[in-house]
Amino acid sequence: MKKITALLLILIISVFTLTGCWSYKEIESLIIVSGAAIDKSDDGKKYHLTIETINLSGEAKSSQPKSTLFEADGYTIYDAARNAKKMATTKFYWSNCQVIILSQAVASEGIISALDLFVRTPEPRNTIEVLVSRDKTAREILTNKGIINPIVSFEIDKIIETDAQFLSTASYIDLNNIFNTLNSGGKSLVLPVVQSVLNDKSLTNVVNGDSVFMEDKLIGFLTAEETKYSIFVKNKVKGGVLQGQIDGAENRYALDILKSNTKITHEYKNGILKMRIDIKTDTGIYELATENNFLHENGIKLLEDDAKNNLGENVKNVIERVQKDYGTDIFGFGESINKSDRKLWKMLEDNWNDEFKNLQVEVNVKVNIKNTSFLKSPIKVGE
């Protein structure tokens, strides 16, 4: 009994005296990293790391937290991060880092060497979003102002996350996905693009299309519109807008994508590979900027046909452009062949980039208009 009491006393006393034990760390002493930007340094030999941290000092109750930037050079990212620590009270805490922005220079050099640290070390999460800056440097992005959230990284992360739902103009790819894609072989990497834009008299960030990679090196960009059609091919569309016009500009319409499904099948005959892409999209009419009434059987048919032709055309165009300009399979055709016909894929695998450039594509689109929202007829003046 005496021994137990003594032990208990020691335990209790040491709670109060030895609070600095195993990885004990007070929460307010952390420097929380929200995002980072990786550039090349001026001489081109080092990385220039810009770390956005959340500044929680000051009046805690009233104001929203602001972000503070730390910048440092280093031969590796880790080196740079430790160099940045020279200015900080403690080491950076990376678990809440949500965004990494790469400059074009870094991305063209190869992203693996820049991102290795974030996958290898325990603190950063695999859900970090990686973007490519279309601006001259990646640092600029973090110096721009966030509109809703003063912490730029968090805002960018939220913008991409919700993009898939309403626009489908940028891919949402996290660190985990990046390395899976790089490993897989039958699919090339794309990363969303962020750039500065002038809004309400100050510079802010806009997420705008995808960047195209050959292996882990940046080779070009897709516009937002092109990205949308490439996402159609990838069967990742959850929402967005299809617009067009019938017989001239006065009959503009906009369809909201409710549901979309894409099936990719292939045909291999006499050494010629042919991909067949079947897109089936359900939409609703959200805008008819015209006085003509399309809300009857034939009118809706007209709209459906027009949307169908537009979509088919655009999808074809984007595939052709990627084949011609970049020659890298961002659509995952290789992956789909691998899944359905492993033997064929084994045969094509080694030479896939050339095969991709030359493969034939057939696009079949079906657009359904499921509803017309609240109005049964066009809005007219004076009736």
Add this chain to the structure above:
Amino acid sequence: MFGFGKKKKIPVNKDKENNKENSKDKQKKDNKTEGFAISESIEENIDLIKEVFSDNDTLVVRKIENKNDSSIKCFIVYTDGLVNNQIINDNIIRPLQMTERFNDDDSDIIEVLMTQVLQANETKKISQIDEIIEAISYGDTVLFADGSAKVLVLNTKGFVLRAVTEPESEKILRGPREGFSEGILTNVSMIRRRVRTKDLKMKFMVFGERTKTKACILYIDGIVNKNILNELMRRLDKFNMDSALDVNYLIEMIKDSPYSPFKTIGESERPDVIVGKMLEGRIAIVLDGTPCVITLPYLFVESFQSTEDYYVNYYYSTFTRLLRIVGFFVTTMVPALYIAMANFHHEMLPTPLLMSISMARSGVPFPTVIEAFVMIVIFQILAETGIRMPSGIGQALSIVGALVVGQAAVEAKLVSAPMIIIIAITGITGLIIPRLASASLIIRFVLLSFAAFLGFYGFMFGVIIVLIHLLNIRSFGVPYLTDVTTANFQDVKDTFFRAPWWKMITRPKFIAEDSIRMKTDGAPKP
């Protein structure tokens, strides 16, 4: 730490010591009353009584002579204040004085008085001085008659008892309002009234060398497990304290796992609760002088059961019971989890939460662990003050508690706001399960200490220790976690949820001998 391995039988030599003490006590007792023997002479007996009750001015000794037959001389002895004077006047003194004729056939005068003269409902012939002392101390009147070495004890109890009211500590919204009071007979009667069969057995025992407190062991024959009953009797026989003022004296002397903070014997102030438990095969002990009645064996789940569960709709009672179970986990674990997350495993916190805790903590001088310990202690102080203080100054306490500790301390940056919230949640949920209050306080500190050392690893370590301890406890041979660690419907029907009455076909396992409560499935078939 919690009495692991304390289930072992008491070593033999200790047993012997107990016996020695017992015999010593007996010797002492004998010494005290030795030489005091009742004689046949009335004068000698008066002297004897006056000597035994020397320096006791409440004692009333009254001589009585029959007016018709002067050979009948007697005197009565009683304690003033404990007796009903009217009974003594009308039914004892008057008949003794006025009786005209005796059926005189040379028989024992005491016998004659008892059968023919006295109008007292409960009488007893005794001759031991100890018994006389006890009777007089308990409001009975003792009658000494000239020419008899035996005395007559007459029931004239008339002391004032608290009325039967609703128990303060076990308020309910729906259900009987009756609660036990301090008189043992009143309490036993409340139980008797509810179980009107011959199977209800009531055995009286006396505890305490000096207080001679009466206790009644109640059980329902045919349901009760005889092994448990025998074990209880064995343990009660070992009770050797000088007093038993409350059932807790008994509980601590006969409890399993004596060092454990968990209760292994149940308590209640409600007769309906006690009867309900007896009908499940449990044994109840009523002790004189306390409104608390104990039942045993006691299982862990009983801490989460409330009387009201059985009186309201079973969906509702299932919900409230789940709340109580969640409350237990919250009250024991939340401070430890908070420490583990805020000081060790920051990655467990979502970013906005991390930011708000970090902001609230900035500027607070103490480490979170010390903050937690101090705040828990302060909460306990407030709670304790609330119980002890005179009710008139309750408002001052709530102002101090709510404003000073809650608001001013946060604004002065002595404590962080999240910690106040954590402690408030801990405190409030702790009140849902009053029967586990002491155990949860200790578990809370244990888990908190472990979490403060090793984060979640330490926390899990603490949880495992508590679980192992719980699995080790027995209550009179019945595993403490019976019915919790199975998946059989009839076993768990009254644990995490409360099944409808017509589904409760069997009585709890191990406790009851006759485990069938319903002969047929009682589902209503309208």
